[in-house]
């Protein structure tokens with residue numbers, strides 16, 4: 001590995017500072033639509049540009065895949081970047097959005113960083129070395145009863161006009177739990193499971209750049225990652241992450 005977690009943190013925090021400058025001046029933020037319900041702002045573009053330049057300067061051997069700019073050459077070893085996950089929340093002055101950067105080598109996630117500047121929380125993980133929030137080790141919750149659980153989900157599927165739109169599934173699971181949240185950033189949601197703030201999270205129709213970094217952070221904090229049938233692995237079109245103890249109770253409801 002030719003970059004340390006410390007160097008990565010400095011780069012991602014610098015990217016966060018760029019995002020915050022725009023976040024503090026939303027009145028002047030340029031917002032446009034990529035498709036009818038999908039926004040992009042000047043902040044997304046500026047942050048991704050900075051990350052592409054800086055990460056490529058530090059590690060010229062790695063390729064780059066960003067939500068806004070697409071894929072560069074070498075995709076065997078690459079950075080997978082969502083400059084602002086939770087763009088809609090960002091554009092409305094809400095706090096749950098994050099910069100998501102993952103390093104993937106030969107299909108395996110090696111490093112992940114999710115920085116939520118408005119919350120002042122920096123999450124990171126390296127394969128096999130645990131997960132951290134603001135420098136302190138984190139792990140998933142110990143909640144073992146679905147009835148007492150706090151679950152999170154999202155509705156990217158509604159924005160994609162899908163018929164299988166998560167509403168029935170949410171209804172089924174919500175009725176069996178005590179707390180339900182919808183924060184609007186899959187990258188941050190995965191970190192909330194890693195940190196024990198949520199006991200489980202699922203969403204469908206996401207892209208790898210939304211979830212790559214958060215998935216490694218969740219996994220390193222002890223979370224299970226499966227599809228809606230319980231097959232282990234990272235499936236952005238059908239991602240379910242739990243603290244492990246709730247997996248068997250939640251699967252039949254998916």
Ligand code: 2AM
Nearest residue numbers: 085086087154155156159160184186210
């Ligand atoms: P974004 O903010 O980068 O667009 C929220 O439910 C999650 O879904 C976020 O990670 C968000 O990423 C993503 N998302 C929002 N709209 C989407 C769409 N139309 N298709 C796929 N993912 C979407």
Ligand code: CA
Nearest residue numbers: 082085086210
């Ligand atoms: Ca995203």
